[in-house]
Amino acid sequence: MSLSIGHPTPQSSAMTPPSWHACVRSSDVDLHASAQPQWSLNYDQLSPGRFDGHIELVQLPGLRMIREGANCKVRQRGQIGRGHYGLAMALQQDHEAIFNGQRLGTESIMIGRSDELDLLTPADCELIGVVVEHELLAALWQSMYQKPLSAWIEEQIVVQASTASARHLDKMHRRILDLLSSSPELLNDPVALLQLRDAILIEWIEAIPSQVDTSELRRVEARKKVVDRACECMLAHADQPLSTLDVCSRIGTSPRKLDYCFNDVLGISPKRYLRLVRLNGVRRDLKSRAHEARIKVQDIAARWGFWHLSEFSRDYSAQFGELPSQTLRSAQV
The missing domain is CATH 1.10.10.60 (Homeodomain-like)
Structure with a gap:
């Protein structure tokens, strides 16, 4: 991944919220759900045992990165920011994760509006993803493909990434989270943050296959x-x-x-x-x-x-x- 991608995508006229990096460890499924600011989520624990979950969040201008996991099977429902879209991938699971009724493989990407989240993850599953403002996603999509966002983005859909793309997304998330942990001063550098944000989103967009089947x-x-x-x-x-x-x-x-x-x-x-x-x-x-x-x-x-x-x-x-x-x-x- 290259962090130098030219001119960053322009910002909206609204005031940009501060960027931050947070790590949370929780022993209660409801505290786990509430540890995600500005989102309204409900988690139900569906497998037995004491809950142990972790969440790592990075808020950038117009985009939030997430990496989370739990030792229990969980169904999470709710909304993760109106006017946003989510792209995510479940790691370390074998067709047991289910997104809006669609089963996920280890290289599946979940895509859709962020106001209708319904995700079931098995025990010991890790999730990586981004939640991005519609305006930012649309602008970058137009810049990359010279056309508006595809209509299927309004659905809740699962697509299959290539093995190389899935591995690259996982490694990219790890590198960026490690980078911000070791160099938190980057969160105070507006230019670096915009370049980082665009680089992250480009990687996710490029991992989406060129043809998306919505027939099912x-x-x-x-x-x-x-x-x-x-x-x-x-x-x-x-x-x-x-x-x-x-x-x-x-x-x-x-x-x-x-x-x-x-x-x-x-x-x-x-x-x-x-x-x-x-x-x-x-x-x-x-x-x-x-x-x-x-x-x-x-x-x-x-x-x-x-x-x-x-x-x-x-x-x-x-x-x-x-x-x-x-x-x-x-x-x-």
């Missing part, structure tokens, strides 16, 4: 729509969990199709997924309501449809590595 997107979206409607229905009755037949009746599908869509889009059965989401809901409430007077574990558990306290405590402990009472006490400190 409508079918993927249809399956994901079934999952989203089912999740909305199930969570609306979290205190009285619906049976699979009830859910199917309410959203107008068959049990077989529902199970197929969940396994295809999320890699998990609807019954198992709902239980995990409810356990995450209990954990979130235990922490957010810890300072309410006379708050009790059983009250919050019941709110999420767990009526048998001993069975609930066993499942909660297996999922998060601690008893629900420990979560509550820790949040009260």
